[in-house]
Amino acid sequence: MAEAPFTPRVFSGIQPSGNLHLGNYLGALKRFVDWQDRDVETIFCMVDMHAITVWQDPAALAHSTRELAAGFIAAGIDPEKSTLINQSQVPEHAQLAWIFNCVARMGWMGRMTQWKDKAGKNAEAASLGLFAYPALMAADILIYHATHVPVGEDQKQHIELTRDIAAKFNHDYGVEFFPLTEPVIEGAATRVMSLRDGTKKMSKSDPSDASRINMTDDADTIARKIRRAKTDPEPLPETYEGLKDRPDARNLVNIYAALSDRDVADVMAECGGQQFGQFKPALADLAVEKLAPISAEMARLMRDPGEIDRILARGAERARAISAPILDETYRIIGMVR
Ligand code: AQP
Numbered sequence: 001m002a003e004a005p006f007t008p009r010v011f012s013g014i015q016p017s018g019n020l021h022l023g024n025y026l027g028a029l030k031r032f033v034d035w036q037d038r039d040v041e042t043i044f045c046m047v048d049m050h051a052i053t054v055w056q057d058p059a060a061l062a063h064s065t066r067e068l069a070a071g072f073i074a075a076g077i078d079p080e081k082s083t084l085i086n087q088s089q090v091p092e093h094a095q096l097a098w099i100f101n102c103v104a105r106m107g108w109m110g111r112m113t114q115w116k117d118k119a120g121k122n123a124e125a126a127s128l129g130l131f132a133y134p135a136l137m138a139a140d141i142l143i144y145h146a147t148h149v150p151v152g153e154d155q156k157q158h159i160e161l162t163r164d165i166a167a168k169f170n171h172d173y174g175v176e177f178f179p180l181t182e183p184v185i186e187g188a189a190t191r192v193m194s195l196r197d198g199t200k201k202m203s204k205s206d207p208s209d210a211s212r213i214n215m216t217d218d219a220d221t222i223a224r225k226i227r228r229a230k231t232d233p234e235p236l237p238e239t240y241e242g243l244k245d246r247p248d249a250r251n252l253v254n255i256y257a258a259l260s261d262r263d264v265a266d267v268m269a270e271c272g273g274q275q276f277g278q279f280k281p282a283l284a285d286l287a288v289e290k291l292a293p294i295s296a297e298m299a300r301l302m303r304d305p306g307e308i309d310r311i312l313a314r315g316a317e318r319a320r321a322i323s324a325p326i327l328d329e330t331y332r333i334i335g336m337v338r
Pocket residue numbers: 013014015016017023024025026027028150151152153154155189190191192193201202203204205206
């Protein structure tokens with residue numbers, strides 16, 4: 001457990017790889033805002049160095065990084081309350097990642113589901129960075145001695161690896177220097193599924209735009225995508241358990257619950273027995289009500305990219321006040337001459 005002497009500190013990140021979507025919002029962004037509003041220090045990050053583990057067009061990467069920053073702010077992250085940064089502007093992430101490349105074992109990395117899914121049968125052609133991704137992620141978290149990381153369910157394995165890396169470092173050097181960070185995976189939408197296939201995660205890289213709601217979609221597009229979401233012919237059951245073998249229907253109920261900040265049992269009590277002809281328009285209205293103001297605010301913020309750059313520069317300065325001493329101490333523990 002991440003116990004004293006570690007002060008509670010929350011860190012999490014999102015890749016600026018375009019197509020920021022409803023899954024990123026419900027599984028991550030919206031929960032970041034909840035954390036910010038508690039009495040705890042919060043650091044949120046655009047992880048551009050993670051994004052380049054697969055090819056990114058340079059102009060698109062710069063655009064997506066600013067757009068993601070706009071997404072954080074439009075969703076409710078206040079850069080005065082939270083430290084908002086772009087990963088490559090805080091070089092200590094990469095510096096600690098190298099140390100962790102030397103702590104993590106090849107076998108650990110090879111077992112990562114994301115590596116297996118993304119590299120697939122073509123692992124020989126995958127970048128070395130894609131393989132080392134979880135060590136960089138451990139560095140992102142531990143360079144701030146972060147104790148809690150809110151993420152979607154797909155990132156659980158990487159946080160467990162972060163704990164393994166911290167424990168091995170502490171053990172090898174006989175210190176209690178890095179905390180054993182807790183993953184925080186909570187809420188009704190820890191795994192938002194594709195609107196076209198309820199057995200597949202909603203994802204930035206799905207070639208079908210209809211599979212996801214993008215945070216930049218306007219009200220009409222959001223409503224249309226929900227109306228066309230895949231469902232089955234049955235009405236909604238009376239209880240959540242009745243959705244066990246109905247992944248598409250369950251996904252829409254989870255989205256409804258998460259967007260309305262209610263638990264799923266509550267939603268079933270209200271909507272059980274409804275046909276999709278009734279439920280989908282209600283969900284579409286709710287999604288438009290919650291998401292359209294965010295996409296409008298993102299568009300407004302994107303009209304002043306200079307201001308976004310200034311916010312990120314200030315964030316980097318604040319972040320480095322924490323990360324630089326932790327890196328220095330890491331080097332000292334290892335025996336690197338300073
Ligand atoms: N479908 C999802 N449901 C709930 N949470 C999700 N997250 C991602 N997809 C869902 C959470 O969003 C945060 C940032 O994710 P990321 O951008 O760093 O990486 P990702 O998981 O690789 O995003 P994608 O959309 O799945 O990208 P591709 O298509 O490239 O694989 C994380 O907290 C993640 O859990």
